[in-house]
Amino acid sequence: MSRPVHARNGRSYPAYATQLVVGDHHLVADEPAELGGADTGPAPDELVLAALGACTSITLRMYAERKQWPLEQVEVALDFVERERGRTLIERRITLGGALDEAQRARLLQIAEACPVHRILTGEVAVRTDIAGA
Numbered sequence: 001m002s003r004p005v006h007a008r009n010g011r012s013y014p015a016y017a018t019q020l021v022v023g024d025h026h027l028v029a030d031e032p033a034e035l036g037g038a039d040t041g042p043a044p045d046e047l048v049l050a051a052l053g054a055c056t057s058i059t060l061r062m063y064a065e066r067k068q069w070p071l072e073q074v075e076v077a078l079d080f081v082e083r084e085r086g087r088t089l090i091e092r093r094i095t096l097g098g099a100l101d102e103a104q105r106a107r108l109l110q111i112a113e114a115c116p117v118h119r120i121l122t123g124e125v126a127v128r129t130d131i132a133g134a
Helices: 044-067 102-113 116-122
Strands: 005-008 018-022 025-029 073-084 087-097
Touching (some): 044 087, 044 116, 087 102
Antiparallel strands (some): 018 025, 073 087
């Protein structure tokens, strides 16, 4: 179950730096200097990639542990490789460490495709927005 996320910025913050609060966790998002930010944290689109990478890695570890497979390490590298005409392509390269056989590796690839953030990004998403009263 996810917790609400609160994002806040203002004139007292450096450039576009935005404080993010998720439960007891505090993070910073910003834009790189070339886009007018102070580069005090990852850009919002980089946080999307980070979420997918974290979700992929965690999901694979959980699955392998449940199956008692010898998965020693998961590394996920992500990048946006195409963004045009309303279409975005994310490249995700997963490196698995451990004495896994080909069947286990193939199954872990299937599991990666089903991690919750992957399903969010590839499914139908609607965002309902309103402006809070003054």
